[in-house]
Amino acid sequence: MDKKRVYTFGNGKAEGKADMRNLLGGKGANLAEMNLIGVPVPPGFTITTEVCQEYYDLGRDRVVELLKPEVGEAIKNIESLVNAKFGDVENPLLVSVRSGARASMPGMMDTILNLGLNDEVVEGLIRKTGNERFVWDSYRRFVQMYGDVVLGMKPVNKEDIDPFEEIIEKVKAENGVKMDNELTVENLKDLVRRFKAAVKAQTGLDFPSCAYEQLWGAVMAVFNSWMNERAILYRKMEGIPAEWGTAVNVQAMVFGNMGDTSATGVCFSRDAGNGENLFNGEYLINAQGEDVVAGVRTPQEITVIGSRRWAERAGISEEERKANYPSMEEAMPEIYAELNRLQQKLEDHYRDMQDMEFTVQEGKLWFLQTRNGKRTGRAMVKIAMDLLNEGVITEQEALLRVEPNKLDELLHPVFDKKAQSMARVLTKGLPASPGAATGRITFFAEDAAKMHEAGNPVILVRLETSPEDLAGMAVSEGILTARGGMTSHAAVVARGMGKCCVSGAGALIVDYKARTVEVDGTVLKEGDWLSLNGSTGEVYEGKVETKAADMDDDFARLMELADKYSRLKVRTNADTPQDAAVARKFGAVGIGLCRTEHMFFEGEKIKAMREMILSEDAEGRVKALSKILPYQKEDFKGIFKAMDGFPVTVRLLDPPLHEFVPHDLAGQQAMADQMGVSIQKIQQRVEALCEANPMLGHRGCRLGNTYPEITEMQTRAILTACLELKHEGVVCLPEIMVPLTGILYEFQEQETVIRNTAEKVFTEMNDRIDFKVGTMIEIPRAALTANRIASRAEFFSFGTNDLTQMTFGYSRDDIASFLPIYLDKKILKVDPFQVLDQNGVGQLVRMATEKGRDVRPDLKCGICGEHGGEPSSVKFCHRVGLNYVSCSPYRVPIARLAAAQAVLEESK
Numbered sequence: 087m088d089k090k091r092v093y094t095f096g097n098g099k100a101e102g103k104a105d106m107r108n109l110l111g112g113k114g115a116n117l118a119e120m121n122l123i124g125v126p127v128p129p130g131f132t133i134t135t136e137v138c139q140e141y142y143d144l145g146r147d148r149v150v151e152l153l154k155p156e157v158g159e160a161i162k163n164i165e166s167l168v169n170a171k172f173g174d175v176e177n178p179l180l181v182s183v184r185s186g187a188r189a190s191m192p193g194m195m196d197t198i199l200n201l202g203l204n205d206e207v208v209e210g211l212i213r214k215t216g217n218e219r220f221v222w223d224s225y226r227r228f229v230q231m232y233g234d235v236v237l238g239m240k241p242v243n244k245e246d247i248d249p250f251e252e253i254i255e256k257v258k259a260e261n262g263v264k265m266d267n268e269l270t271v272e273n274l275k276d277l278v279r280r281f282k283a284a285v286k287a288q289t290g291l292d293f294p295s296c297a298y299e300q301l302w303g304a305v306m307a308v309f310n311s312w313m314n315e316r317a318i319l320y321r322k323m324e325g326i327p328a329e330w331g332t333a334v335n336v337q338a339m340v341f342g343n344m345g346d347t348s349a350t351g352v353c354f355s356r357d358a359g360n361g362e363n364l365f366n367g368e369y370l371i372n373a374q375g376e377d378v379v380a381g382v383r384t385p386q387e388i389t390v391i392g393s394r395r396w397a398e399r400a401g402i403s404e405e406e407r408k409a410n411y412p413s414m415e416e417a418m419p420e421i422y423a424e425l426n427r428l429q430q431k432l433e434d435h436y437r438d439m440q441d442m443e444f445t446v447q448e449g450k451l452w453f454l455q456t457r458n459g460k461r462t463g464r465a466m467v468k469i470a471m472d473l474l475n476e477g478v479i480t481e482q483e484a485l486l487r488v489e490p491n492k493l494d495e496l497l498h499p500v501f502d503k504k505a506q507s508m509a510r511v512l513t514k515g516l517p518a519s520p521g522a523a524t525g526r527i528t529f530f531a532e533d534a535a536k537m538h539e540a541g542n543p544v545i546l547v548r549l550e551t552s553p554e555d556l557a558g559m560a561v562s563e564g565i566l567t568a569r570g571g572m573t574s575h576a577a578v579v580a581r582g583m584g585k586c587c588v589s590g591a592g593a594l595i596v597d598y599k600a601r602t603v604e605v606d607g608t609v610l611k612e613g614d615w616l617s618l619n620g621s622t623g624e625v626y627e628g629k630v631e632t633k634a635a636d637m638d639d640d641f642a643r644l645m646e647l648a649d650k651y652s653r654l655k656v657r658t659n660a661d662t663p664q665d666a667a668v669a670r671k672f673g674a675v676g677i678g679l680c681r682t683e684h685m686f687f688e689g690e691k692i693k694a695m696r697e698m699i700l701s702e703d704a705e706g707r708v709k710a711l712s713k714i715l716p717y718q719k720e721d722f723k724g725i726f727k728a729m730d731g732f733p734v735t736v737r738l739l740d741p742p743l744h745e746f747v748p749h750d751l752a753g754q755q756a757m758a759d760q761m762g763v764s765i766q767k768i769q770q771r772v773e774a775l776c777e778a779n780p781m782l783g784h785r786g787c788r789l790g791n792t793y794p795e796i797t798e799m800q801t802r803a804i805l806t807a808c809l810e811l812k813h814e815g816v817v818c819l820p821e822i823m824v825p826l827t828g829i830l831y832e833f834q835e836q837e838t839v840i841r842n843t844a845e846k847v848f849t850e851m852n853d854r855i856d857f858k859v860g861t862m863i864e865i866p867r868a869a870l871t872a873n874r875i876a877s878r879a880e881f882f883s884f885g886t887n888d889l890t891q892m893t894f895g896y897s898r899d900d901i902a903s904f905l906p907i908y909l910d911k912k913i914l915k916v917d918p919f920q921v922l923d924q925n926g927v928g929q930l931v932r933m934a935t936e937k938g939r940d941v942r943p944d945l946k947c948g949i950c951g952e953h954g955g956e957p958s959s960v961k962f963c964h965r966v967g968l969n970y971v972s973c974s975p976y977r978v979p980i981a982r983l984a985a986a987q988a989v990l991e992e993s994k
């Protein structure tokens with residue numbers, strides 16, 4: 087045998103184990119592990135992820151040939167463990183076939199249940215079980231699933247109806263029944279007959295009756311589903327490589343639909359929404375697993391406490407709850423006790439919150455799956471900190487358990503309390519994924535994308551969602567569904583995305599044709615505003631203002647812990663005292679970039695600025711600048727005050743001058759009047775300032791070098807502000823930064839202006855203050871000659887926005903025209919303006935840091951491009967030895983955590 091392609095498990099034995107997830111997929115590895123630790127799992131086998139690749143390389147026939155001997159043996163193993171025979175009429179073994187990739191991809195790929203049934207086996211199984219309804223119900227489900235998935239009958243266009251669903255609706259209508267479970271045995275037989283006729287009509291083939299033929303079809307269909315559109319989209323979103331492939335798990339069937347002592351469900355060892363240490367989940371009596379996830383029937387709670395909370399939200403009395411919606415703890419107490427014991431065992435074993443699927447077949451409990459549960463950002467923090475407190479994991483593990491980007495959710499908006507109190511609650515659903523969202527109603531995923539592109543926030547309203555809706559969900563602010571429970575597709579996927587979601591709002595009447603949603607007589611149309619509270623399940627009419635979230639104690643503790651381990655400091659990019667204050671609250675220890683441009687744009691300042699630019703000579707410019715000086719000084723005072731005791735890097739004016747001058751007639755006339763010159767003169771000047779390529783034009787220190795008056799004025803404003811604050815007892819640590827340096831002399835000229843101006847200010851004010859003069863490194867030439875520049879510059883701040891632009895030669899402003907195609911074709915893996923290109927741009931950062939420190943060992947180096955708040959880029963900055971990263975205020979906690987993880991990952 088060249089290599090092992092099949093790994094068996096069952097009855098406490100397994101060829102695989104948990105750490106083999108790359109080969110066996112997450113599900114396969116955990117099925118093996120559960121066997122090894124004594125959790126009851128139906129016996130089966132896993133075909134490795136490597137075979138998926140072989141399938142794409144060698145094709146179906148060759149792969150079947152390669153697999154045959156091992157699969158045959160593995161089937162025999164199951165047969166001996168369950169004492170039944172695959173394809174046998176009298177004592178048949180039925181199996182399930184499921185996908186299972188290395189990383190969990192919920193609902194993305196296909197599953198086939200009840201495989202092995204045919205017309206003869208059905209009769210045999212009826213004789214064996216004595217349960218005619220159950221057998222025919224299983225058969226009709228199998229034919230439908232097999233037809234949809236393996237024979238390709240599931241409509242590609244989602245407007246089209248599944249042919250099998252159409253038949254079910256017809257049979258129900260003909261027989262005057264509403265629910266599937268009201269169908270009689272005769273109805274079910276009729277369904278199978280019609281299903282098979284539909285298969286023949288649509289594919290020209292007879293439905294396969296040979297068990298092995300069915301099995302190979304299903305295995306290959308799972309491999310095919312690795313490349314279906316929704317799986318590809320999901321992988322793109324989650325950054326999962328296509329080469330990984332999926333494993334296939336084949337297991338003996340256990341049935342949750344064998345009557346009232348059978349059930350199926352999904353459960354979590356802790357709350358995936360808020361992290362509370364509370365076992366929870368949902369189950370359905372007499373159902374198969376797909377019914378829970380698909381949201382076809384609304385399931386009931388597993389625990390009494392969960393059930394009571396649910397009833398309270400739904401306004402159901404305790405008596406009614408007990409009578410009609412009992413929890414599993416009440417309805418099946420012994421099985422519940424076993425389930426509870428095993429879920430704890432699994433959590434203890436994996437030392438993390440588990441997401442589990444189970445089936446009860448005639449009173450016997452089986453686990454079908456366990457995995458580390460997906461969770462919201464809030465739950466991620468709480469569970470990590472709780473497990474730390476419980477002594478289950480270490481501080482280092484706790485820090486590594488939180489994905490930095492997930493912190494975004496904790497920092498994201500909640501409803502403004504006042505606005506919320508005035509808003510009208512339309513209805514209530516389940517609090518499926520927390521947060522607040524407000525947006526315009528849309529009913530279809532495609533429309534959501536269009537609306538989003540047009541700049542509108544979107545709320546996607548659906549009866550229920552399916553994996554086809556993924557792209558629409560990704561661009562929506564929030565998701566609202568009329569059906570489905572807390573483990574429905576909408577709920578699970580929204581939580582994974584960290585999006586607000588309310589599911590199962592049963593009072594909604596969604597009319598896709600009319601594009602309306604009605605609640606208690608209120609009709610809302612597509613485009614109307616709607617607001618959702620994913621933490622309470624409330625749905626509000628209209629637009630409800632949101633506000634930033636409060637951080638809780640767990641979050642604060644996590645941040646403290648991050649600082650304990652990190653070396654890299656985190657500063658912020660802030661241009662206003664308000665932003666500086668927010669960032670400080672988030673733990674920023676200084677400002678790494680204060681862009682001064684915006685300070686010139688408001689009110690009187692823009693007029694004086696325009697006057698300066700339009701002036702003919704230095705004298706006119708100095709006069710205009712003297713009008714700006716007091717404003718600048720006050721701006722700086724506000725910022726330095728907010729950052730009392732922390733360093734503040736103020737960057738001198740950067741953007742091209744044409745951005746400041748008026749391009750409209752009225753604006754030009756106003757300037758002409760103000761300056762007492764003709765409008766033609768103004769227009770000539772405006773035209774003269776126009777550049778073919780402003781990004782590479784008269785900006786950055788080229789401005790300060792051609793108009794040193796600007797540098798003088800800004801230096802004066804900064805240092806005067808600091809000296810005045812010094813008298814008020816504020817500790818200012820100013821760092822003056824020259825933008826867009828490419829040549830040492832460009833910097834040197836500016837430095838001279840800065841230092842001379844400083845001396846003048848100090849003499850005039852009869853006081854001094856320490857300050858540093860440094861530069862942005864954002865032009866490749868500056869990085870290449872960093873040793874020369876560092877001979878004068880006291881600090882470097884990498885402007886990786888411009889550095890990326892100039893290293894790739896991609897215009898920052900125009901990349902959108904080709905980026906999507908580049909990403910699609912995998913020419914680029916990610917947008918280099920979001921994630922630092924470590925191989926190219928990163929090399930320049932590393933080299934410049936080393937070269938700079940060769941001549942100035944204490945050279946302070948930081949980064950202030952957008953990458954400063956992106957986790958993988960932050961980790962790179964740590965490895966290169968930068969002193970700090972600087973990012974927008976709301977990304978400060980993300981960068982702090984990433985900085986700590988960088989240390990921990992290094993020591994691994």
Ligand code: PEP
Nearest residue numbers: 864885886887888950951
């Ligand atoms: C940069 O180029 O990375 C930078 C921070 O400056 P700006 O984005 O203002 O050009």
Ligand code: MG
Nearest residue numbers: 864885887888
């Ligand atoms: Mg720049």
